[in-house]
Amino acid sequence: MKSFLKSIQERRSVYALSNASPISDARIEKLVGEAVKHVPSAFNMQDQRAVLLFGKDHAKLWSIVLETLRKIVPAASFAKTEAKIQSFAAGHGTVLFFSDNAVVEGMATQFPLYADNFRAWAPHGAGMLQYAVWNLLESEGLGASLQHYNPLIDEEVKKTWKLPADWKLIAQMPFGTPTALPEEKEFEPLEKRFHVFGK
Numbered sequence: 001m002k003s004f005l006k007s008i009q010e011r012r013s014v015y016a017l018s019n020a021s022p023i024s025d026a027r028i029e030k031l032v033g034e035a036v037k038h039v040p041s042a043f044n045m046q047d048q049r050a051v052l053l054f055g056k057d058h059a060k061l062w063s064i065v066l067e068t069l070r071k072i073v074p075a076a077s078f079a080k081t082e083a084k085i086q087s088f089a090a091g092h093g094t095v096l097f098f099s100d101n102a103v104v105e106g107m108a109t110q111f112p113l114y115a116d117n118f119r120a121w122a123p124h125g126a127g128m129l130q131y132a133v134w135n136l137l138e139s140e141g142l143g144a145s146l147q148h149y150n151p152l153i154d155e156e157v158k159k160t161w162k163l164p165a166d167w168k169l170i171a172q173m174p175f176g177t178p179t180a181l182p183e184e185k186e187f188e189p190l191e192k193r194f195h196v197f198g199k
Contacts, residue, residue: 007139012185014024016144017091017176025054031140032095033133042121043114045107048129049098057161058157061096061172062089063088064156065118065149074150088147088193091176095133099126102166126170133173143178146171 002010018064020070021028029052036050066085073081099122108115132145137144150169157169 002139004135004139007135010137011135012182013145014178015087015143015145016178016180017087017143017174018179019090020090020177021092022082022177023125027140028052028093028142029138031136032133035119035129035136037054039125039129039132041113041125042118043107045103045118045122045125047100047107049100049123049127049128050133051096051098051161051163053094053096054092058091058093058174059089060160061094061157062086062174064153064160065172066199068149068152068156088172088174090173092142093175095175097126097130097133097161097170097173098167099123099170100164100166101168102164123170130171130173137173137175138149141177142175143182144173144175146173 032050032052036048039048041047062085065088066082069081069085070078102124104118104179107118111118134144148171150171154169157163158165158167
């Protein structure tokens, strides 16, 4: 496994995926589960949720996305959309990220002074979980990207996998073995984005 810093430096959005994996599904399950367990959340409310899809379930998700988009994307431009979705479907699996609104609203009720804050803090925890999982996958040689076909697919996803109504879909992360290198990433000058005082 790479160092954490090396994973951060090399993590990229990878769209060209194969369904192969350099590690076992059990290892992927372990990594995602550990991230869900240990990634922090405000007041330790632990509203973050994840669903890991392999095989037919992974393919089913991207079929749902494709058929949902088919209804709203103009036919003349659908071929490009279909190719993009098929690139995600070609991967090894997908992680679905959710926030449990029942937990968030329960905390808002329990601590009314911070009610609006809990609704703002929940996305912070969701983002940390997504980033943690992304880096863990990268550290093991898997490529991934973060997609957002919610809320278009939310109800069908919850219905298909019988998920609680209070789970709010945040993002989808298809992953697999990269089949092509991502494009070079450009960076804004660090001095514009990072300041140090007091030394």
